[in-house]
Amino acid sequence: GAGVSQSPSNKVTEKGKDVELRCDPISGHTALYWYRQRLGQGLEFLIYFQGNSAPDKSGLPSDRFSAERTGESVSTLTIQRTQQEDSAVYLCASRFPPGLIYNEQFFGPGTRLTVL
Amino acid sequence: GENVEQHPSTLSVQEGDSAVIKCTYSDSASNYFPWYKQELGKRPQLIIDIRSNVGEKKDQRIAVTLNKTAKHFSLHITETQPEDSAVYFCAASVSGTASKLTFGTGTRLQVTL
Numbered sequence: 084g085a086g087v088s089q090s091p092s093n094k095v096t097e098k099g100k101d102v103e104l105r106c107d108p109i110s111g112h113t114a115l116y117w118y119r120q121r122l123g124q125g126l127e128f129l130i131y132f133q134g135n136s137a138p139d140k141s142g143l144p145s146d147r148f149s150a151e152r153t154g155e156s157v158s159t160l161t162i163q164r165t166q167q168e169d170s171a172v173y174l175c176a177s178r179f180p181p182g183l184i185y186n187e188q189f190f191g192p193g194t195r196l197t198v199l
Numbered sequence: 200g201e202n203v204e205q206h207p208s209t210l211s212v213q214e215g216d217s218a219v220i221k222c223t224y225s226d227s228a229s230n231y232f233p234w235y236k237q238e239l240g241k242r243p244q245l246i247i248d249i250r251s252n253v254g255e256k257k258d259q260r261i262a263v264t265l266n267k268t269a270k271h272f273s274l275h276i277t278e279t280q281p282e283d284s285a286v287y288f289c290a291a292s293v294s295g296t297a298s299k300l301t302f303g304t305g306t307r308l309q310v311t312l
Contacts, residue, residue, distance in 0.1 A: 116299070125205075125288060125304040126243070139299065141200075174242065186231050186292070188300060190242040 085109065087191035089175050095197045096165055104160045104194045108177030113155045116188060118174045119144075126174065132158060133180070165198045172196070201226040203291050205303025212279050213311055220306045222289035223271040229291040232265060232272045233300070238285045246287075247274070279310045 088107045096102050108115050117129040128142040132152040143149070147165075152158040162169055172195050176188040202225040212218050224232075233248035249256045249263045249272065256263050260279075265272040276283055286307050290300040 118302075126300075126302040128299055128301070131299055186248065187233070187245045190235075190244070192242050 087175055087177050087189050089173075089191040089194050091194055092192065093195045093197075095199065097199050098167060099164055101161065101163045102165055102196060104162075104173050104196070106158045106160070106175030106177075106191055108156070108158070108175070109189055111179065112177035112189070113180045114178045114188075115152060115158050116176045116178075117150055117158070117160050118176065119171045120174055120193070121171045129160070129173075162196075165196075167198050170196055170198045201229060201291055201301040203289060203301050203303045205289050205306060207306060208304065209307045209309070211309045211311060214279060214281060216279055218274075218276045218279055218283070218308055218310075220274045220287055220289070220308075221271060222273070222291075222303050223269075224291040224301075225270065226291070226293070227267075227270065228293050231292050232263070233290050234263060234274050235288045235290065235302075236285045237288065237305075243288060276308075279308075281310050281312065284308055284310045 087109055090105045113134045115132045118126040119129055120126050130150045131139040147163045150160045172193040174193045175191040178188045205222045210218055230251035234246050235243035236246045237243040247258050247261050247263050249265050251267055254265055260277045262275040286305045288305050289303040292300045
């Protein structure tokens with residue numbers, strides 16, 4: 084079956100430009116997460132969506148970062164006025180609703196963002 | 200919030216030997232502990248997980264142990280093979296809520312011939 088998909092797979096942008104990254108979760112997965120992974124580093128939590136609840140934005144590093152999700156489907160992560168330190172792989176993950184016994188988060192392939 | 204520490208950061212073993220990766224967590228409310236494997240340029244994939252109501256779980260050559268009192272858990276890989284070479288991440292979360300995973304910083308495992 085279809086897994087989590089992300090687009091674009093690679094994005095090169097100039098410093099100061101805005102970028103938009105897209106995530107398509109697995110159908111039926113109401114929970115969606117965004118993570119950032121800098122080169123050679125671990126996964127840094129950014130934001131979490133669960134159904135129609137208010138998102139958990141506690142991991143967003145600055146107000147240049149924002150994310151939206153339409154219902155229980157596609158999510159977009161927007162980075163405004165990109166900086167070189169934003170260069171990283173941005174990973175999206177989805178899972179079944181919290182409370183079920185299946186906790187596994189399924190990751191997408193990521194978007195590699197390079198800010199020149 | 201939760202803080203997860205992972206050691207070692209790199210680990211090199213010979214094929215056939217065992218590998219052990221250790222993690223500690225800070226939030227005593229955490230009760231779900233997955234391990235993810237990330238091959239070079241690939242997405243993280245779950246390889247095994249454990250919940251706090253058990254102390255050990257095994258799946259073929261992979262096992263995970265959990266010590267709730269000490270707040271640490273470990274990944275054990277026996278009879279390592281070259282295809283085990285990857286970065287391994289431990290994580291912790293409180294199951295049943297947001298289940299926001301807090302990841303360790305990763306261990307790069309290299310299995311040499």
